[in-house]
Amino acid sequence: MSKGVKMADEKKLMKALADAILSYDSAAAEAAAKEAIKRGLDPLEAIEKGLSPAIEEVGKKFEKMEIYLPELMLAADAMRSSMSLLLPLIPKGKALSKGTVVIGTVQGDIHEIGKNIVSNMLMANGFEVVDLGVDVKTSAFVDEARKSNAKIIGASALMSSTIGSQKDIVDYLTSMKVRKKHAVMVGGGPTTGEWSKEIGADGWGEDAATTVKLANRLVKRK
Amino acid sequence: MSSFAERFRVMEPKDFIKDSDRKKIHSAALDVMETTGVKVLSAVARESLKRAGAVVDEKTNIVSFPTDLVESLLKKIPSKIVLAGRTEEYDLPLDRRHQYHTTDGCGISVWDNKAQTRRESTLEDIRKTAVLSDWLPYLSIYEPMVVAHDMPSKSHVLMGLKTAMENTSKHIETESTTTADEARAQVEMAAAVVGSKDELKERHYLSAMVCTVSPLILDGGATDAAMVWAENHVPVHITGMASMGLTGPATVAGSLVVNHAETMALACAMQAHEPCSPILYGSVQSSMDPRTGAYNSGAPETILISIGDVEMAKYLGLPCSAGGIGGSARIPGLRVSIENSILTSPLVTAGSEVMNGIGLADGSTLLSYEQMMLDHEIVALALNSQRDIEINDETLALDVIKKVGIGKNYLSEMHTVKRVRDFYLPMLWDMSPFEAWVEGGKKDLMEVAGEKASKVISEHKPEKLDAEVSRTLTKVVDDF
Ligand code: B12
Numbered sequence: 001m002s003k004g005v006k007m008a009d010e011k012k013l014m015k016a017l018a019d020a021i022l023s024y025d026s027a028a029a030e031a032a033a034k035e036a037i038k039r040g041l042d043p044l045e046a047i048e049k050g051l052s053p054a055i056e057e058v059g060k061k062f063e064k065m066e067i068y069l070p071e072l073m074l075a076a077d078a079m080r081s082s083m084s085l086l087l088p089l090i091p092k093g094k095a096l097s098k099g100t101v102v103i104g105t106v107q108g109d110i111h112e113i114g115k116n117i118v119s120n121m122l123m124a125n126g127f128e129v130v131d132l133g134v135d136v137k138t139s140a141f142v143d144e145a146r147k148s149n150a151k152i153i154g155a156s157a158l159m160s161s162t163i164g165s166q167k168d169i170v171d172y173l174t175s176m177k178v179r180k181k182h183a184v185m186v187g188g189g190p191t192t193g194e195w196s197k198e199i200g201a202d203g204w205g206e207d208a209a210t211t212v213k214l215a216n217r218l219v220k221r222k
Numbered sequence: 223m224s225s226f227a228e229r230f231r232v233m234e235p236k237d238f239i240k241d242s243d244r245k246k247i248h249s250a251a252l253d254v255m256e257t258t259g260v261k262v263l264s265a266v267a268r269e270s271l272k273r274a275g276a277v278v279d280e281k282t283n284i285v286s287f288p289t290d291l292v293e294s295l296l297k298k299i300p301s302k303i304v305l306a307g308r309t310e311e312y313d314l315p316l317d318r319r320h321q322y323h324t325t326d327g328c329g330i331s332v333w334d335n336k337a338q339t340r341r342e343s344t345l346e347d348i349r350k351t352a353v354l355s356d357w358l359p360y361l362s363i364y365e366p367m368v369v370a371h372d373m374p375s376k377s378h379v380l381m382g383l384k385t386a387m388e389n390t391s392k393h394i395e396t397e398s399t400t401t402a403d404e405a406r407a408q409v410e411m412a413a414a415v416v417g418s419k420d421e422l423k424e425r426h427y428l429s430a431m432v433c434t435v436s437p438l439i440l441d442g443g444a445t446d447a448a449m450v451w452a453e454n455h456v457p458v459h460i461t462g463m464a465s466m467g468l469t470g471p472a473t474v475a476g477s478l479v480v481n482h483a484e485t486m487a488l489a490c491a492m493q494a495h496e497p498c499s500p501i502l503y504g505s506v507q508s509s510m511d512p513r514t515g516a517y518n519s520g521a522p523e524t525i526l527i528s529i530g531d532v533e534m535a536k537y538l539g540l541p542c543s544a545g546g547i548g549g550s551a552r553i554p555g556l557r558v559s560i561e562n563s564i565l566t567s568p569l570v571t572a573g574s575e576v577m578n579g580i581g582l583a584d585g586s587t588l589l590s591y592e593q594m595m596l597d598h599e600i601v602a603l604a605l606n607s608q609r610d611i612e613i614n615d616e617t618l619a620l621d622v623i624k625k626v627g628i629g630k631n632y633l634s635e636m637h638t639v640k641r642v643r644d645f646y647l648p649m650l651w652d653m654s655p656f657e658a659w660v661e662g663g664k665k666d667l668m669e670v671a672g673e674k675a676s677k678v679i680s681e682h683k684p685e686k687l688d689a690e691v692s693r694t695l696t697k698v699v700d701d702f
Contacts, residue, residue, distance in 0.1 A: 068512040070467065110441060113468060117515050160330040160342075160369050161378070189587060190330050207514050 005040050013041050017050030017082060021058065024074035026081045033082040043086040051086075055079050055124050063209065069117070076124035097128045099151035099219045102144045104132035105188075106165035111158035114188060114208075118154065121208040122215055127152075138168045145182045151219050154211075157188045166191070167199035174200075183218040187211060226312055230320040230362060232608040235536070235573025238529050244537040247475065247530075251482035255287040260438045260487040264445035266402075267491040274494035285487070292486055295493040301539045303457060303500045305363065305576075306425040308391040308415060309685070314362055316502070316541040316575045321608070323601045325355055325594070326548050326582035327365030327397035327431075333554050333583070333590035335672050343368030343589060348382045351581065352389035354594065354675055356684040360602040365395045365431075367581060368589050377702050380407055384695045387415055388687045395459065397431045400443035405430070405450035407702050412456070414694040415687070422454060426500060429457040431578075434484035436464035440491065452492040452499035459504040459543045459576065460485045466509035466523055474523065478530040481505055485534075502543040503535035506578060517585045520549040520561030525568055532572040545569045546578030547597060554583040554590035555668055562597055566604040591679075595671035599650050606646035650674065 005013070013036045020029035036046045058075040061067045087097075103119045105112050112134045123129045130148055132140060145153050153173075157163040166186045173179040183202040186195070196204035202218055205211030239247075262268050262278075262285045272278045274295065277286040305314040305322075314322055331340040332347055351367040366382035373381045379398050386394050394412075399405050412428035413419040422428075432448045435441045451458050462481040464470030470477030489501050509523035510516065518524065528545025535542030549561030562579075569577055579586070580601065581594035622637045632638050650670055659665075665673075687695075 062513075065513065069510075069515050070472075070512070110435065113465075113515060160371060161375050164375070189585075207516075 009039060010041060013039060014046070014050040017046060018054035020082070021051060021054035021075055021078050024071055024078055026074075026078045029078040030081040030085065033085040037085065037089065043089040046086055047083065047090075051079060051082055052126065055126075059125070059212075072124070073117075073120055076120045079124050098126045098216070100128040100130060100148050101152040101154055101215060102130045102132065102141060102148060102150040102182075103154035103156070104136035104141060105134040105156045105158070106162050106169075107135055107137050108165070109157050109159055109162040110134045111156070111188070114158070115154075115156035117208045118156070118187065118205065118211050121212050122154075125212045125216075127215060138165055138172050141169050142172050142176065142178075142182075146178065150182055152183045152185060152215055154185050154187070154205075154215075157186070157191065160190045163188070163190055163195065166195075166201065170200045183221070185211065185214055185218065226307075227314055227320060229360065230314070230322050230605060231610070232319065232321045232570055232605060233610045235318060235532075236571050237533070237536070238572055239533040241537070244533055247478050247482055247534060248537060250479045251486060252287075252289045252292060254438070254479060254483045255292060255487060256289060257286070258438065259284040259286040260440060260483065261285075262440045262445065262487070262491065263442035264440060264449065264491075265442075266449045267440065267445050267495065270449070270495035271491055274490075276490075276494070287487065287490060292490055295490040296486065296538060296540075298493045298497045299489060299501050299540055300498060301541070303426060303541055305393045305429055305457065306416070306427045307393050308387070308427060308687070312362075312392050314393055318536075318573055318575065320575065321570050321573075321605060322362035322576050323360070323547075323580055324363035324395055324576060324578050325351065325361065325365050325367050326546075326579040326586050327367055327395070328586070329368040329582045329589040330371075330587050331589070332368065333588055333592070335554075335590070335592055335668055338553075340588060342371045344372040345370035345378075345381060345385055347589060348385045349389055350591075350679050351589070351594065352386045353679050353682055353684055354591070356390035356392060357678050357682040358594075358598050360598055360605060361392070361580060363393045363395050363429075363576065364390050365397055365578075369398075377699050379404060380411070380699045380702055383408055383411060384692075384699055387411065387695060388692060389684050391685050393427065393429070395429045395431060399430060399447045400441070402443075402446040402450045404702075405447040405456075407698055409450065409454045409456060410698050411695050413454075414691050414698070419454065422456070424455075426455070426457050429459060429502070431459045431461045431504070432488065434460065434462045434481075434488055436462055436469035436484060437480050438484060438487075440484070440488055445488065445491065448488060448492060449495050452496035455496070455499050457500040457502055457541075458488075458492065459502045460488050461504040461506055461543075463505070464507050465517065466507070466527065467512060468510040468515055470507070474526050474530055477507060477527055478534060481507055481531060482534050486538075489540075501540060502576060503531070503538060503540040504543040504576075505531040506544075506546050506548075507531060516550075518550050519546075519585050520551065520558070520565065522564070525565055528565075528569055528574070529572045532569065532574045536573060541576075542574050543576035543578070544574045547600070548579035548582055548586050550585050552584045552588075554588065554593035554596075558583045558593055559596050559600065562600050563603075566600055567607070570604050570608045591675040592668045592671040595650060595675050596667065599648055602646065603648070 016032040185203045187205040193204045203214045355364045370378045413422045462484045464480045470480045507527045531544035547562040549558035551557035580597040
């Protein structure tokens with residue numbers, strides 16, 4: 001229990017956080033986080049007991065087809081609004097993020113719809129995501145991963161003429177002798193599980209939901 | 223008019239959206255163009271638009287289009303053009319009374335029907351599909367259907383185009399160009415075929431698909447290329463892809479507004495850059511799969527929104543290449559054929575003049591020779607069911623009716639002998655009895671289609687391209 005906050009109060013604050021996510025309401029999520037901070041709720045607990053169970057519930061509803069992608073995206077937005085206030089208050093070392101994922105669409109490719117969905121879902125599921133956008137150079141993926149100490153690099157490619165850059169990322173990591181430090185996951189239309197194996201990547205994500213499972217596996221492996 | 227084009231003559235288009243509603247969509251799009259603006263990532267296009275009078279924010283690259291400017295630039299676009307074949311026989315007039323289908327383009331794998339699996343596409347697939355397309359009677363336009371993975375990535379698009387030019391006499395549409403240099407090289411190639419660059423301005427032997435990036439962006443590379451196409455009067459199919467709920471609003475009307483604004487923005491940029499350059503009002507809009515966001519080209523909303531695009535092309539009085547077939551099923555066969563059958567007819571009725579998409583499944587990524595044949599059959603059925611119903615003395619056949627009188631039949635009348643030739647007979651099936659099917663080895667339609675495709679590819683000899691021209695093409699590819 002958070003110091004100095006009455007049990008009943010704490011329950012109410014947690015419920016406000018969860019309700020905001022469950023009703024896909026970013027403004028309410030921001031307000032609930034502010035209120036929680038003001039009332040002295042421990043930010044780590046606010047996330048772990050308030051927000052996280054709610055977003056997991058949303059995820060389950062999505063898997064059961066009770067809700068569609070737009071609700072999921074809104075829930076992720078709401079999650080972000082709370083998190084951006086709570087996260088900075090958590091002392092380093094107590095980091096609760098599952099880890100950082102550096103994501104982008106490879107060089108020469110500007111398809112971004114799938115990548116954006118994936119990065120939203122990862123954020124909603126507790127990953128810190130650095131989205132480098134589209135047409136991203138191989139070196140930029142790796143430089144950013146090193147800078148932000150990312151556990152995972154995610155590379156999206158929608159064209160058979162650009163998927164080669166996914167291999168370049170793996171090779172570049174190897175040549176820099178940091179291959180073990182960053183797991184590489186690949187995705188996008190023309191990619192397959194086979195392709196991922198062939199280029200020595202650590203996994204392939206068929207869609208956003210499987211990618212979250214994959215990312216969870218990859219960070220546990222470390 | 224050549225007899226080839228006559229094959230594609232259809233009845234007068236029917237209107238699905240009334241003029242007052244088209245006007246609402248148009249006004250909404252003009253509002254968006256002026257107030258929200260469109261981000262134009264091509265410096266060349268921005269410069270031309272600025273010179274014409276658009277308001278360009280150099281920091282954000284957002285261009286605001288005053289309504290007067292839009293209206294005056296749109297007036298410059300030719301309302302009727304002819305897409306030329308390598309030979310005049312294959313010329314295709316766009317005059318609202320003809321309806322053409324292209325092959326789909328840029329697939330990345332090929333269906334192996336025997337093994338029920340996919341393999342990577344190669345240059346040989348471009349050659350084979352070009353030969354088959356040259357032969358298929360109801361196919362009008364060839365787009366290099368796949369990516370030639372066995373070619374160097376730098377020149378694979380040019381190699382694909384060269385192979386297409388050498389293996390079919392039909393009009394060619396190029397799809398995958400996203401740099402000005404690649405566009406220039408293709409202009410040189412097309413010029414070599416028709417005789418010269420000047421000649422190419424008159425004979426539109428090559429046309430190009432250029433996509434906008436929804437919502438409200440004109441990409442840098444593709445738009446740079448569009449400026450090159452404009453300079454050389456290569457007709458551009460402006461192909462917005464706003465997908466309902468994802469890159470466009472979740473309503474048909476809202477997504478039409480977004481696409482209309484993007485289409486007019488690129489059309490204006492081209493007219494500002496090169497007045498009177500030919501344009502087709504295109505689009506392959508769709509709805510997303512609401513569960514995953516996946517591209518859902520076979521959805522019923524896709525039909526509605528494509529019809530809407532055709533209506534907006536009619537509103538502007540522009541040639542139209544909106545909508546297409548190309549089912550979203552992951553493998554070829556029954557589901558793609560169902561999707562494509564449903565997609566085709568309403569668009570023919572609405573009056574889309576060029577429709578994209580014969581032969582690829584899985585959202586335009588998987589080539590199937592079998593599906594090519596099935597789609598061709600679907601297109602032929604759609605065209606032949608949309609013919610003008612001729613009413614005149616000869617077709618009323620009053621003489622014959624009186625002559626045959628009561629209770630007999632019309633079989634042995636000269637009128638019948640002559641007119642029965644117009645009846646459409648499918649290529650892949652006939653009305654033979656069940657026993658004939660058993661004796662023929664109980665083949666399913668995919669098998670029949672595949673065998674027919676293989677036979678045509680091995681037997682059909684397309685008209686050869688002049689050897690000197692071929693050498694020029696090789697040189698352009700090698701120098702690239
Ligand atoms: C929409 C679209 C566009 C839009 C993109 C808009 C945007 N802002 O992103 C526009 C119009 C701009 C466009 C442009 C072009 N396109 Co395009 N496009 C498509 C289309 C129809 C759908 C792609 C899409 O958004 N799908 C929906 C999303 C949700 O699915 P997704 O991307 O697959 O993502 C999912 C998974 O793959 C996975 N995933 C995605 N990324 C990642 C990353 C990681 C790390 C992981 C684990 C998982 C993962 O999860 C996602 C969610 O489920 C495809 C056809 C198709 N069937 O894919 C063609 C397609 C990809 N395009 C193609 C082409 C050729 C082009 C152009 C060259 C056309 C032109 N003439 O301009 C240009 C290329 C520009 C460039 N330099 O990149 C070809 C590519 C062929 C090839 N060579 O491989 C395709 C296959 C269509 C075709 N046959 O012509 N395109």
